[in-house]
Amino acid sequence: MSSATAGSDSRPAPDNAATSEEPTPGTSPVERPRVRLRVVTVFALVLLAAVVAVVVGLLVGPAHISAADVVGALARRLAGKVDLTNWRETAVVGVRLPRVLVGFVAGGALAVAGAALQGLFRNPLAEPGVLGISSGASLGAVLAIYLHVAGKAVWLLPACAFAGAAADALLVFAIAAHQGRGRVFTATLLLVGVALMSLNVSMTTFILSISLASYNVGREVMYWLLGGLEGRTWDHLLLGGPAILVGTAVIAAHARDMDALLLGEVSAQSVGVDVPRVRLRVVLASALVVGAAVAIAGPIGFVGLLVPHILRLAVGAPHRALVPLSFFGGGVFLVIADVVARTLSADLPVGVVTAAVGAPVFLVLLIRRRVEVAGP
Numbered sequence: 434m435s436s437a438t439a440g441s442d443s444r445p446a447p448d449n450a451a452t453s454e455e456p457t458p459g460t461s462p463v464e465r466p467r468v469r470l471r472v473v474t475v476f477a478l479v480l481l482a483a484v485v486a487v488v489v490g491l492l493v494g495p496a497h498i499s500a501a502d503v504v505g506a507l508a509r510r511l512a513g514k515v516d517l518t519n520w521r522e523t524a525v526v527g528v529r530l531p532r533v534l535v536g537f538v539a540g541g542a543l544a545v546a547g548a549a550l551q552g553l554f555r556n557p558l559a560e561p562g563v564l565g566i567s568s569g570a571s572l573g574a575v576l577a578i579y580l581h582v583a584g585k586a587v588w589l590l591p592a593c594a595f596a597g598a599a600a601d602a603l604l605v606f607a608i609a610a611h612q613g614r615g616r617v618f619t620a621t622l623l624l625v626g627v628a629l630m631s632l633n634v635s636m637t638t639f640i641l642s643i644s645l646a647s648y649n650v651g652r653e654v655m656y657w658l659l660g661g662l663e664g665r666t667w668d669h670l671l672l673g674g675p676a677i678l679v680g681t682a683v684i685a686a687h688a689r690d691m692d693a694l695l696l697g698e699v700s701a702q703s704v705g706v707d708v709p710r711v712r713l714r715v716v717l718a719s720a721l722v723v724g725a726a727v728a729i730a731g732p733i734g735f736v737g738l739l740v741p742h743i744l745r746l747a748v749g750a751p752h753r754a755l756v757p758l759s760f761f762g763g764g765v766f767l768v769i770a771d772v773v774a775r776t777l778s779a780d781l782p783v784g785v786v787t788a789a790v791g792a793p794v795f796l797v798l799l800i801r802r803r804v805e806v807a808g809p
Contacts, residue, residue, distance in 0.1 A: 472754045475747050479761045483537075486768040490533035491525055493772050495779060498524060535665040535673070536771050536783070537764035539730035540740075542677040542722040544763025547737025548744075548755050549684045549719050552691045553712060554623070557745070560738040561723040564605055564626035564716065566598045568633035570727035571658060573597020575637050578654050579644050588668045590657075591728040595673070598724025601629055602717070622716060660731035660784025662771050673729035680722035681760055687715050688752035695750055733784045735791025736763050742798060 491503045498521050506522040507530075509515070516522055543561050550559040561567060577583040577593035609621040637658070645651035656663075690711040693701035698708050723737075740763045741755065748754050770786040777786075 468749065472748050475744070475758060476754070479758055479765065482765045483761050486765045486772075487533055487537065489772055490536070490768045491529050493775055494524065494529055496524060531667045531670055532662050532665045532771070533768055535669050535729055536662045536767045538670070538674050538677050539662075539726040539733070540736050540763040540765070540767025541760035542673075542681065542726035542763070543733065543737040544740040544759040544766070545681050545684055545756055546719040546723045546726075547763075548741035548752065548759040549691065549715050550737075551741055551745075552695060552750070552752055552755075553715050555695060557742055558738070561719065561726075562630065562732075562734075562737075563623060564720060564723075565601050565628075565630035565633060566605075566626075566720045566723045567727050567732045568630045568637070569601025570594040570598035570724050571732050572633045572637050572640075573600075574657055574728070574731070575640050575644075575654050578657065579640050579650060581650075583653075587666055588672055591669055591672050594728035595676075595724050598720065598727060601633065602720040602724065605629060605720075606713075606717075656782060657731050659782035660733035660787070661774075661782035662730060663780075663782075665729065669729040673725040676725035677722050680718040680725070681756070683718035684715060684722075685753075685756045687711055688756055691715065691752045692750065730767075731782075731784060733767065733787055735787045735795065736767055739791045739795050739798075740766050742795070746798075 488500070488503070492498065492500060502521045503525050506519070506525040509522065510526050546561040547559070550561065550563060551557050553559075554563075571594070573596050574583070574590055574594035576597070577590050582593060583590035605622065605625050608625045641651070641654050641658070644654050690701070690706045693704055693706045694708065694711070701708055727733075741759045744755060744758050744762055748758060767783065767787070770790065771783045774781040774783045774786045
């Protein structure tokens with residue numbers, strides 16, 4: 434991170450510095466139909482996987498509910514016919530469906546932010562926690578739990594987490610803008626984000642250490658820090674969903690600008706891209722979706738790092754396809770990870786599964802990519 438990005442603080446990257454880590458967004462006219470076919474195929478597969486993941490997420494649970502009961506419960510709810518005496522309908526619509534949807538939008542948000550930051554920084558190792566937003570949300574949530582604020586209403590914990598993420602984002606940009614003499618530079622953002630992340634982690638660890646005196650408080654703090662979807666309701670979805678959709682739309686609207694930035698700042702400016710403004714908007718939108726995702730699902734790792742990396746290998750660098758694919762791919766990954774967690778143990782946080790799957794897979798991808806680059 435240091436040597437690859439620090440130069441952007443003082444001089445623009447040369448036009449040929451798209452780096453071997455990112456394929457150039459341009460394709461020849463002969464290759465375009467083949468690329469379009471590959472993108473359409475990947476889109477179809479990801480959408481199919483999303484449908485399957487949601488259905489499986491509704492079927493899996495401590496109580497056995499058949500596929501016919503799930504479809505019937507959803508159909509009756511869509512028709513406005515609510516049967517409060519039917520426990521299967523209550524379990525599907527009131528418990529499992531909001532949990533699955535919260536997991537889907539949170540996973541999609543983390544993956545979209547990862548795709549945006551990896552493209553913006555031209556670094557496949559960039560991930561949503563790089564600006565310290567996730568750690569700020571964690572600190573806000575831990576404070577709410579320790580001060581017994583979270584138990585007063587279901588929406589107070591995600592609200593405090595989002596407030597921590599927003600405060601951290603504002604502080605990062607205030608310091609970076611001041612150090613950059615009015616302009617927000619990539620390397621300055623990264624350095625300030627890492628510094629604040631370390632500060633947030635140390636404060637979170639301190640609060641955790643003193644909260645262990647109370648078993649219930651300490652257990653709740655530990656469970657939230659591992660990331661999970663247990664007990665998620667429609668309130669969580671309504672609190673975080675709109676912010677995630679708005680931030681994703683802003684990132685998608687700057688897809689062409691991020692494609693131009695892959696070729697270097699000089700090339701991007703030559704085609705009319707306002708580089709400082711685009712960077713500011715994309716990073717702010719990424720902070721918005723990450724803060725909302727962490728607020729409703731906890732700090733879940735490897736989604737924003739792994740999913741965009743795999744999809745970029747499948748469809749290439751253009752963000753017009755990569756951003757929506759990342760949203761659906763991240764949602765599928767987190768929902769399936771939650772299904773695995775529920776199958777293994779009712780108390781297993783989904784963050785444990787994403788880390789257990791994401792870390793070795795990402796190591797394999799890195800090794801393969803290094804061999805391909807260094808090989809003959």
